[in-house]
Amino acid sequence: MSQQGYVATPPYSQSQPGIGLSPPHYGHYGDPSHAGSPPGMMKPAGPLGAAAPGGMLPQGPSPPGPQQFGQNGAHAQGHPPQRFPGPPPVNSVAPSYAPYSPSTQSSYPSPASTASVTQMASQLNAMHINSYGSGMAPPGQGPPGPPSAPLFQGLPRPPQPSIMQPGSQVLPPPPTALNGPGASPLPPSTHRQDGLPGPAPLNAQYQPPPLPGQTLGTGYSPQQAGSYGPQMAGGQLSYPGGFPGGPAQLAGPPQLQKKLDPDSIPSPIQVIENDRATRGGQVYATNSRGQVPPLVTTDCVIQDQGNASPRYIRCTTYCFPCTSDMAKQAQIPLAAVIKPFATIPSNETPLYLVNHGENGPVRCNRCKAYMCPFMQFIEGGRRYQCGFCNCVNDVPPFYFQHLDHIGRRLDHYEKPELSLGSYEYVATLDYCRKNKPPNPPAFIFMIDVSYSNIKNGLVKLICEELKTVLENLPKEEQEETSAIRVGFITYNKVLHFFNVKSNLAQPQMMVVTDVGEVFVPLLDGFLVNYQESQSVIHNLLDQIPEMFADSNENETVFAPVIQAGMEALKAADCPGKLFIFHSSLPTAEAPGKLKNRDDKKLINTDKEKILFQPQTNVYDSLAKDCVAHGCCVTLFLFPSQYVDVASLGLVPQLTGGTLYKYNNFQMHMDSQQFLNDLRNDIEKKIGFDAIMRIRTSTGFRATDFFGGIFMNNTTDVEMAAIDCDKAVTVEFKHDDKLAEDSGALIQCAVLYTTIGGQRRLRIHNLSLNCSSQLADLYKSCETDALINFFAKSAFKAVLHQPLKVIREILVNQTAHMLACYRKNCASPSAASQLILPDSMKVLPVYMNCLLKNCVLLSRPEISTDERAYQRQLVMTMGVADSQLFFYPQLLPIHTLDVKSTALPTAIRCSESRLSEEGIFLLANGLNMFLWLGVSSPPELIQGIFNVPSFAHINTDMTTLPEVGNPYSQTLRMIISIIQQKRPYSMKLTIVKQREQPEMVFRQFLVEDKGLYGGSSYVDFLCCVHKEICQLLN
């Protein structure tokens, strides 16, 4: 469809049902109590511009102090009691069941709300975990017996010490008995639970695996024992707060945990499947305020009816607490994860483009918010009241329209900005740099041609690939060819620029050796239209590998490379993106020279954070310059040893670029993954030279931002570029009371340059509910978004705080949120019961996954680069990506129905769910594993690999052979479906059960104890429960 010339098109005019309900909400804006907001609340005036005035500081009771600390610091400092189980906070919301009163229900007429009612009804069974046996035990069964009580009360039991005795092989029987006959035998997990008390007894318990069906090879268990022993020690160390009682108390739970059936604790898979069952495949209309969207894992069609699609914005909660006291009490972060350029499936309507010509967008005079459905037209349409600041503005003459009988403009459905949550404006010259229309962006390819890259064939690979991939440069839909210009630089310790002007017979190479003060040696002919210069470019790409074939240069520079690209864009006066293909630590004498500082001794000390900080501030100021000139840096790293990702990755991160890392790149293994990433990255939808501004209605404001962004002041989020996979997480804080009737409104405006060189504004609007009932708040939470927020805030804090503190804060906050619910919202129950709100049922398991992420694990075994890499990845992830990243998808392939196109139902990430007769596919967005049980069905092996038996499978392959057989076809289709939605190409690793590579695979079984420490789901749940109990007491 054409984006130009907006006329009333079917999707709008048909979509009344929800919208019809909304006007009453807006009526509240006229409420005199809101008319005069305090002057200090005025929004800054500049277009997306000026810094917030001082009056924007929080006015709530919370001291300004916490703001100065890292995100986690803020939580911790703001709520000191949380760390020590002190007296529970006084609950101002008196009746904990109040939220479920019918009066509130009426405002949720959507089917979803009825679902929530039913879920609420089943709260007691799903949430009370003190039931053993099958996961979905019916309610009312109650605690099965005395053994459970001590577990949750954390009382030490006398027999425990005996478990720790080395010779206590006789002891396991009680656990097995407790598991009950119905439970499937889960030997490995049981063993690990046994091992919890300490390293010593582990071996002893492992040696005789007496359980039926256990076929563990003898060579296998010592291996496990050896690695698990010390890891548990690490696991304990990492949760001192979680196990405040020390070893004596610790000794208590393990034995009892054995009685805890993993099936009985909340299952992420179950939650995902439930949501999918109730909301999957339906149309989700964003017509009402504060409705909770389906989970990210659920496929549905989203129809924009006045609020931004959840693809663009997801919130941690869709109902904000009315007061900051309440917010503090619940400790639920108020945040939105915004993915302004999210890809929209083809069956949803793309964004409409509004063009007001020279007049430009209509904006509120005071807060500069853009015209949106939250503006209330009054006085017969002559004026309108801003929903954000309540200022009454005159309607500009060109924009005037009469109102209908319900006070709505007659053109309501004809103008996207009046009826839609998301739309785009054509920006006028006022919104351009120097008031000049921008030039189309440029892509510059910068290839490290040092010895190793030449030798391993990487340079040749890149050059070959560029020839085809440049054919697919992104372009505006209506354009014939891409407006993007391309340029090429190669470098080792000097830089080579290439003149590829179309009229040249041969490309010209210009060497810049002055890396100390790098500059652009040519203007004309560096950035060219690919189509025009195609032959010269091909000539160049053919020659580059040969040109450096006999180069022995091992040293490289890095900062000057970025500098050069940035200067080139600056000289050409256009925004753009640098694609840097780099492989080594830049040790050549130049700015940004790095030393190998990978000091494992720092791990687990207060100085560990240094490893995540850049080595020099060169990169920081470089990033600043890049952002100022709209230069986005995407880095493809091919390290064979430590390259200091923390330093090298800084510029890509701050400029909205992407970092790709291929450890020990090997042509035959990794080229496919790399080429997919490269293609994908080049073809991505992307906006350049962007400034994002979040405006909110009065009473709260955006205080903290996480993502691939750069901020010069507290309000303008600057991004050299933002693509469809990048999300910015925004945290909100109260600075006044919120009113239930007017709700909380958020407008996200992104001013950017399109790939065609047009300046545009992309507006996303979202309205949230406000409530003075805590239960409303808990009901509207979204765990996936919460985890996204927690991950980003924790990973940001990694730079400033010891990891131990961060882990403590995360555990404490989890406990606090749940305790608050328990105290204020849940029906009274035994103190030993762990009660989780429906919306946070899987918070503990996800939180545990986050805590087990290698970034937060202080383990010297994990490469520093890998930790820095993952830290950076997560910082820009959207909700769907972070969900998968922290809780991988594990699909049983052996149960595949080759006739159906649907993915098999996922299973929980635990070794106990694997079976040696099965084949399982695991994906987390970065990696993909195909795990083959030793007794995998031969027909499947034959079908997938086209080899006669398990033993014949070659695990070196990274793609499955194309076998003309339904198994193979379906499996490959599944892999491509999983891959399709993900920003990073996943490298497929074939893992055979009981072979060495399985260790890597096991790290992703996140419900189990981590290979490098980190407790199992069950253990963590116990730990959280204990915390909650302490908080409640």
Added chain:
Amino acid sequence: MATYLEFIQQNEERDGVRFSWNVWPSSRLEATRMVVPLACLLTPLKERPDLPPVQYEPVLCSRTTCKAILNPLCQVDYRAKLWACNFCFQRNQFPPAYTGISEVNQPAELMPQFSTIEYVIQRGAQSPLIFLYVVDTCLEEDDLQALKESLQMSLSLLPPDALVGLITFGRMVQVHELSCEGISKSYVFRGTKDLTAKQIQDMLGLTKPAMPMQQARPGQPHEQPFVSSRFLQPVHKIDMNLTDLLGELQRDPWPVTQGKRPLRSTGVALSIAVGLLEGTFPNTGARIMLFTGGPPTQGPGMVVGDELKVPIRSWHDIEKDNARFMKKATKHYEMLANRTATNGHCIDIYACALDQTGLLEMKCCANLTGGHMVMGDSFNTSLFKQTFQRIFSKDFNGDFRMAFGATLEVKTSRELKVAGAIGPCVSLNVKGPCVSENELGVGGTSQWKICGLDPTSTLGIYFEVVNQHNAPVPQGGRGAIQFVTQYQHSSTQRRIRVTTIARNWADAQSQLRHIEAAFDQEAAAVLMARLGVFRAESEEGPDVLRWLDRQLIRLCQKFGQYNKEDPTSFRLSDSFSLYPQFMFHLRRSPFLQVFNNSPDESSYYRHHFARQDLTQSLIMIQPILYSYSFHGPPEPVLLDSSSILAERILLMDTFFQIVIYLGETIAQWRKAGYQDMPEYENFKHLLQAPLDDAQEILQARFPMPRYINTEHGGSQARFLLSKVNPSQTHNNLYAWGQETGAPILTDDVSLQVFMDHLKKLAVSSAC
């Protein structure tokens, strides 16, 4: 040897030497009273078709402080096989190879006709010549095109094994790598950042291979070219490549906005050129040829900013100390020039632009290294094209008329010391027994380096007589001077040319007439002029004129014949008669007068004045005027306004300009078209004659002069009018109406007035 004139001429032809005095006053005191110092113009490589070089090495005096070369003036004991050095009187054994000598079997160097002899040194590696083009790309399209063609043409003129390199500059400086095939590759430098030689070599990647080189050096200096082979390649290998490269040269692509000059990084480009050769080819013959079409506008060595509204400095600005970049730029180029000179390379400057190009600041590059300086309006003129072509002209042997890396050593007999030299040279700071404490020109040394020289390069060398007044006329009655010039011939051979001369001593009191008769007024005028111009470079113009005037008056007082206080009685002998006239024209010349000349022009004129031989220098001082008329064959006429007559065609040669001037009547005839009528063919011939003569001069001269064809009343006639002696001006109207020439509208004094004053002052006892 009938007259001194013949003697002088003979000596010049044989030795390339002209002395101011050909009989030398025998004491210091007397010498100073002679006013004109004892000095000579030496043309070290004067073309001598009759002088075949000898293929062996010279025999040196064994005294370490002397090391004079065996010459015809030495006393030889043929039986004892001994020779006595005529400078230090050391008795030396002949080397074994000379055992066969006798009175009848003399080696060439002992024969009197070989007072100048050239030795070819066979030792040492021969390294090819190097030509490094440094090309400005901030030119107009047609200028650049013309320059490209000239450069491409020059490739065919270079010796095939010569190494050639290319640096282009504009806003950036590009050093082109010539060895690569396929992609053309260049190293680019920022035009604003000065770099040390070390940095340049690092950045060009020249240092790494050089390290092991130095260790391995004694054995194999041949590998040295390998080091920089990427940038300097034998012409025969890459001439196609380079021709293409030059063909593809584009104008500097950086946009130049209205009201701005293009950014031109001449300073850095030169610095890189110097640094490139410095690291790779020290002490081998190399020419850095800078082609520039405008002033340096950025970086070190910038002469003017890029704002067009700020004009480039004029003499007026310099006098008022308003030239804000001049000192810094001059310092930059001086530093470069000195480094270049140290390495034995030379820098040519070819500056073609309508406005100034900063020659004032850059002049030292050519002056100190013996490079050429050519100034023109455009590269698209025959002036540039032919001048440039002439650089590669060949002599009778088919060798290029250029030599490199020369050192000139002067040895004197005891009564003399050398006070200094003026010419395209730098001091090597070699102190020795024959170095005078008084400096004239570049002094304090007995050796000078001349990095680039050609057969006409001429140095003025100044001596001091140190014999005491009461000491007898020195033994033997003759003073001797030996000039030893070691240089790299264009065929890459090392050669040594030795010129040994001797002159008689005379007691100035008793034999003043002898001395007077042996005065070479032409040489003296040029030598004094060189001193004056040398001073003018550092002193204020009027001071220099006053100094020249005083010297002239003193000379007249010393050698004139007159009665005290009676100007009319003043007479000068024949050997002095022209000298005052030379001085008159010198005073008016652009070498000393900056009025009406830009600083660049002054630098250009002075550059050529300091290196041309005597004849050319004299033309520069006093231009030659020929007259063509129906009244007889062409004849030289006085450089006087009275020579400008209506029925004459005048041809003036000022060295820098050739002016053909048609008198009023001739011009009218030509306008009427008589030359096309068969019956007036003689008129046609008359018109043609000066053109042919001019062509002859144009053919031979380097640099090619500006050719001006004008007529009475033409605007270009000013070139003639400004040179002639203004004997008739608007002030002495008595000549009006008479057929005696054209009045010059000037307040300048005429020669007559000048002479009147001179006589008056000379006879006055007040001075």
